[in-house]
Amino acid sequence: MTFKELNISEPILKALHNKNYKTPTPIQEKAIPAALSGRDILGIAQTGTGKTAAFAIPIIQQLNESFRNERRREIKALILTPTRELAIQIGESFWEYGKFSGLRHAVIFGGVNQKPQVDKLRNGLDILVATPGRLLDLINQKYISLKHVEHFVLDEADRMLDMGFIHDIKRLLPLLPQQKQTLFFSATMPAAISTLSRSILHNPVMVKITPVSSTTEQIEQHLYYVERQHKSELLVSLLKQDLNKSVLIFSRTKHGADKIVRILKRKGIGSEAIHGNKSQGARQRALENFKSRKTKVIVATDIAARGIDIVNLETVINFDLPEVAETYVHRIGRTGRAGNKGTALSFCSEDQHSLVRNIQRLTGKKLIPVAV
Template sequence: MTFKELNISEPILKALANKKYKNPTPIQEKAIPPALDGSDLLGIAQTGTGKTAAFAIPIIQQLNRLHFNERRREVKVLVLTPTRELAIQIGESFGDYSRYTDLRHAVIFGGVNQRPQVDKLKRGIDILVATPGRLLDLINQKYISLDSIRHFVLDEADRMLDMGFIHDIKRLLPMLPKQKQTLFFSATMPLAISNLSRSILNNPVIVKIIPGSSVADRIEQHLYYVERQKKSHLLVSLLKQEQTKSVLIFSRTKHGADKIARILKRNGIDCEAIHGNKSQGARQRVLTNFKSGRTRVIVATDIAARGIDIANLEMVINFDLPDVAETYVHRIGRTGRAGQRGTALTFCSQDEQMMIRNIQRLTGKKLNRILV
């Protein structure tokens, strides 16, 4: 299927052609038609599946169809996202896809001077991408009104929960008009997120995209059976052998991520940890250092790693195995992007061996075992 077959309008097709986007991803193929029809949507999909375009394209197309007397410069779209980096990425996507329209967008987030953001709001915008804290601040200061919202997008809902933003979201919801389209996205559906989705969605179309084996096929994968107490020693040894590579290490828990980072630092390996207990500013600093190459190794939890989108990440290490096999595919998919080669190393202790069987069943690929 092509974007044209999804009934995408000519200005957006032209913008997609400029970005050399030819065919929609599975979530775009499934989500764009109901979103164009104005339906509420519940999208269950990991980062990297193309969900930003899945909501941005239909929203831009609907706004661009408005009659002249409905085209006043007021905020008609609110996209709520947990972090500054994600907000910037989504803002860039809206800018790309709306290039051949007269729509305007703004991105607001905390941790920086609000004046440039306020100045842009005063000039008039149609689409607002925001993090919860700065949005509430500017609403309280009367710089933003949500009275004219037609489309509301809640992105990375489970990460909002992990970062403690659910209370802010519940404060914002009553400020939104009752009549609007709501598009709700989350990678997982813990009970609190499932309850939230039911409370704000009206007869939604449900789109669920589970990572398949295609990502795993592009990456060189190795498996180490190692006793749990010897994992740290193996990690230090491997990182000292791979001193030029950028490495993302996955820990199951926040406490575990901090512990791994401390062990590596004690062994002369410069690294940083990133997880939901870190402030937004601290997470952004870690990601900036990692992307620029100032930091070579970072340790992350699954939720925190969603803000990491690095084309040339060379290696992923699963220090702890995840709870579900699909998460393994998502983890290793952080490397081997954009035609680059990637390597994934997995440490498996005796109590984690069942997960290896589940992973190999999902991917249809036997992991290459290395003896230690």
């Protein structure tokens, strides 16, 4: 199937052609026609499946068609997302797919001066991508009205729950019009998220893509049994085998991420850390340096890494194994995207063998140890 067969309009097809996007992913095949018909959607899909385009393309197309008749700039689409990095990434997608549409969008998030964001709001826009805290703040300051919203996207709902944003979402929902299209996406469906989805969706189309275990098939996975005190030494040795590869390293804690960067820099390996204690500017600079390959190695905590979406990321290293097996799949899913091969390396200390067993049970794939 091609994007043209999904009845996507010419301006968006032109934008997709410019990005060399030829065939839709499974979630795009299923979600775009349903969204274009105005249906609510319950999407169960993790990052890397192409879900941003699955909601961005139909929203742009529907707004562009109505924009020809209605020239007023009012927020007609609201995309709510848990992290700053993910909000920026979604904003970039709206810019890419909508560059020939004439629509305006803005991205707002906390941790930075609000004035540039307020200036964009005052100039008028059609699409708003936001994190919950800054959105509520600017609504309370009367800079934002949601009464004209026609399309509402709740993205990464399970991560919203993990980060404590469910109460903010419940405060926002009454501010939205009753009549609207709602597109709800989550990688997993814990009870609280399932209840929330039932309360805000009307007769939704369910789009369920790629069970969590199967996303690992195209990723080469290696396991290193190594004592804690020797992890840094092993990491340096592995990185020095090919200094040209882009590598994402996962640390369990913010302090641990900073410590890894200090160790690597002492060994002459350029790297940067991103986590919640870094300023938004520092995090964004680190991501831009990584995407442009100016920095080859980035060290991240799980929440910060949600904003890293790089097609040609070659290697993920679990310096610290995650406590939850599903987190392992989310982590290594940063590599092996868009049909590319990827490599995931995991360090396991003596007291973590049970974590490896949980991962193997979930993925159905045995992690073969590599001799150190």
